[in-house]
Amino acid sequence: MTHAGDAVARLVRDEGTRVLATLVRVTGSVDLAEDAVQDAVVRALETWPRDGVPGNPRGWLLVAARRRAVDVVRREAKRLGKEADAMPAVDPFPDPVSVRDDLLRLVFTCCHPALSLDAQVALALRTLGGLSTLEVARALLVPEATMAKRLTRAKQKIAQAHIPYRVPSAEELPARLSGVASTVYLIFNEGYTGRGQLLAEAVRLARLLAELMPDEPTALGLLALVLLQDARRSSRFDASGLPVLLAEQDRSAWDFELIKEGVALVGAGLRRTPSVPNAYVVQAAIAACHDLAPSYSETNWDAVISWYDVLLSIQDTAVIRLNRAAAVAERDSPAAGLALVDALRGLEEYPWWHASRAELLHRLGSPSAAGALERAVETGLPAAHAAHLRARIQKENPGENVRGFTESG
Amino acid sequence: MPQYAAIIFASDVDPTKPEAADMMKDYHEFHDGAQAVIRGGAALYPTATATTVRVTGGKGGDIVTSDGPYAETKEALTGFYLLECADLDEAVKVAARIPGAWDGAIEVRPVVDFGQ
Numbered sequence: 273m274t275h276a277g278d279a280v281a282r283l284v285r286d287e288g289t290r291v292l293a294t295l296v297r298v299t300g301s302v303d304l305a306e307d308a309v310q311d312a313v314v315r316a317l318e319t320w321p322r323d324g325v326p327g328n329p330r331g332w333l334l335v336a337a338r339r340r341a342v343d344v345v346r347r348e349a350k351r352l353g354k355e356a357d358a359m360p361a362v363d364p365f366p367d368p369v370s371v372r373d374d375l376l377r378l379v380f381t382c383c384h385p386a387l388s389l390d391a392q393v394a395l396a397l398r399t400l401g402g403l404s405t406l407e408v409a410r411a412l413l414v415p416e417a418t419m420a421k422r423l424t425r426a427k428q429k430i431a432q433a434h435i436p437y438r439v440p441s442a443e444e445l446p447a448r449l450s451g452v453a454s455t456v457y458l459i460f461n462e463g464y465t466g467r468g469q470l471l472a473e474a475v476r477l478a479r480l481l482a483e484l485m486p487d488e489p490t491a492l493g494l495l496a497l498v499l500l501q502d503a504r505r506s507s508r509f510d511a512s513g514l515p516v517l518l519a520e521q522d523r524s525a526w527d528f529e530l531i532k533e534g535v536a537l538v539g540a541g542l543r544r545t546p547s548v549p550n551a552y553v554v555q556a557a558i559a560a561c562h563d564l565a566p567s568y569s570e571t572n573w574d575a576v577i578s579w580y581d582v583l584l585s586i587q588d589t590a591v592i593r594l595n596r597a598a599a600v601a602e603r604d605s606p607a608a609g610l611a612l613v614d615a616l617r618g619l620e621e622y623p624w625w626h627a628s629r630a631e632l633l634h635r636l637g638s639p640s641a642a643g644a645l646e647r648a649v650e651t652g653l654p655a656a657h658a659a660h661l662r663a664r665i666q667k668e669n670p671g672e673n674v675r676g677f678t679e680s681g
Numbered sequence: 682m683p684q685y686a687a688i689i690f691a692s693d694v695d696p697t698k699p700e701a702a703d704m705m706k707d708y709h710e711f712h713d714g715a716q717a718v719i720r721g722g723a724a725l726y727p728t729a730t731a732t733t734v735r736v737t738g739g740k741g742g743d744i745v746t747s748d749g750p751y752a753e754t755k756e757a758l759t760g761f762y763l764l765e766c767a768d769l770d771e772a773v774k775v776a777a778r779i780p781g782a783w784d785g786a787i788e789v790r791p792v793v794d795f796g797q
Binding site: 438 | 791
């Protein structure tokens with residue numbers, strides 16, 4: 273597709289999501305609205321590149337989609353021998369506030385806790401991310417037929433159980449927003465481990481949430497976190513597709529526009545949480561410390577460690593303690609870090625715990641590094657990370673035979 | 682307005698036994714508070730009184746009755762309410778006030794409206 277064609281396609285998709293949100297409110301059915309909007313989007317993609325983009329693209333799509341929805345309702349009514357209820361007229365030029373609210377309603381409907389998390393992620397990608405069923409299936413590594421069934425079931429449950437199409441009330445909002453945020457973050461994490469398309473959708477959804485709820489620390493922190501991590505996208509994998517550790521990434525390739533935006537959002541998030549900061553904001557602050565360091569060794573480890581302390585005061589988990597210990601190893605000494613890592617309990621099956629031990633033992637020149645690495649592999653350390661660590665241990669201890677690996681060039 | 686069956690799964694209690702009195706008090710309180718949306722319902726005798734009916738070989742087949750509930754679990758079907766609520770969120774809020782939800786669970790299911 274040409275560059276201009278790309279821009280039209282993006283515009284159609286963005287406006288399509290907004291029109292979908294409005295049409296779901298009007299028709300009360302995700303299924304019907306989706307069918308109608310898809311029809312309008314196809315027409316737009318056929319005519320706009322040829323005739324030019326209309327003056328009010330959203331109004332154009334809304335009129336086209338509404339017409340299609342009315343046709344479908346009439347046809348269905350005729351089939352059942354019933355009078356078609358008059359569909360409420362839609363203002364073809366809805367004001368920005370109602371569009372904002374419609375989108376917000378759609379976000380909370382897709383991420384309703386009465387739906388399974390799988391269904392929430394799939395539905396959010398399908399309706400809010402604008403992915404086709406096939407794309408969602410590919411993204412989540414599920415056969416297309418399975419994904420189609422999952423989406424159908426979710427939409428049926430919304431219709432039959434009358435899952436309301438509304439923004440939760442103030443007292444429900446924190447609990448519901450955290451569900452929405454984890455859905456988006458889950459999509460982001462799926463993308464972060466290698467599926468780039470999901471990454472872009474998650475950033476889009478996080479932007480949407482922050483735009484819709486500009487005063488919610490959760491929304492601000494989530495967007496900050498995904499932007500600050502996404503800023504390192506182009507240096508996280510080498511030419512052959514292997515992951516590159518933070519310490520060895522080419523920092524000049526990082527996206528400083530995204531970093532600037534993310535850092536500003538951390539500030540905005542902190543200003544809105546006078547007492548206990550939001551966990552997403554704190555995680556974003558840690559990411560910001562890394563993004564702002566001119567080099568790995570010049571990272572402000574004091575700041576990183578204090579943010580981890582704040583995070584531990586919000587949610588105390590062994591994994592967060594492990595990450596904090598890694599920062600202590602950088603600031604103080606490998607021995608200090610190792611003492612903290614060794615003191616952690618309950619991570620015996622967590623590959624990154626063994627990998628951290630292997631790394632620190634190796635730095636201390638201990639022959640036990642090889643055994644720790646072996647345990648990391650047994651518990652599922654990704655092969656690329658294992659190979660990386662093994663190469664370093666072997667290079668500096670040529671006499672050391674690291675079992676469990678074959679030489680790989 | 683949609684109707685929902687709020688099906689109560691809780692520890693089996695015999696409502697005729699005196700120790701059920703305290704629990705019944707909670708249910709009376711719930712009933713009074715939720716009167717506006719309750720359209721029906723019933724408490725059930727304990728699972729020991731249950732009879733399970735199956736027809737083998739489908740329609741017209743042999744009737745097989747067995748003693749006991751359909752599923753033998755720690756928590757039993759102890760009763761249900763028929764609620765009329767605006768949407769699932771309201772039904773969930775009401776269901777959370779049913780005493781059975783406090784130590785058991787309530788399954789909320791939309792009722793099919795054949796009249797539509």
